[in-house]
Amino acid sequence: MKKHNGMRPHDIVILLKIASKENKPWLMKDLSYELGISASEVSESLNRSAFAGLITQNKKTLMRMSILEFLVHGLKYVYPQKPGSILRGIPTAHSASPLKKEIMSDESFVWPYGGGTIRGQAIEPLHPKVPEACLKDPLFYEFMALCDTLRVGKAREVNMAKEELKKRLL
Incomplete structure (x- = not known):
């Protein structure tokens, strides 16, 4: 087994894809x-996640409570993000479902994407392929948007994201 050198951002992406x-x-x-x-990076990612206790050692069952705990308490510190310049992209954070129905805001956050539908402040996704993958899987899209809310949201938005993640993960 390789030495564990810490989690990588796409480890979260892979775990949430499994959850979706x-x-x-x-x-x-x-x-x-x-x-x-x-495929080799997915395999290495699952090994890191098993070592961290986020998936079982046989890599078949998610440790959902542990994942939720990591997302809620660690995501914004391990993978921080500051909104960038205004550009065209795919809505994320509170600008995407499920929070866009609950939060009225003049500021929009987007993942940079050429085929995007709105203009907003750029948020770097946890992996460059996240926007494309989200367009094909609505539940995965919600997971990733909620994660971005944890990374860049204000207190009220973060609390709402925690509750929505809890509903979807547990």
Whole structure:
């Protein structure tokens, strides 16, 4: 087993992609294809996540409570983000579902993406392929947008994101 040198941002992406499958069977090659991440990197990511206690050692069952705890208490510190320049992209954070129905705001946050639908402040996704993967999987999109809310949101938005993540993960 390789030495564990800490988690990487796409480890969260892979875990939440598994969560979006809602207990349906999955294969590493499917995750690789759907996320645009190499199969070897998916395998290494799952090894890191198993070492960290976020997935079981057999890499089949998510440790959902541990994932939620990490997202809520650590995500904004380990993978911080400051909104960038205004550009065209795909809505994220409170600008995307499920929070866009609850929060009225003049500022929009987006992942930079050429085929994007709105203009807003740029938020770097946890992995460059996240915007494309989210367009194909609505539940995964919600997970990733909620994670961005934890990374850049204000207190009220963060509390709402925590509750929404709890509903979807547990």
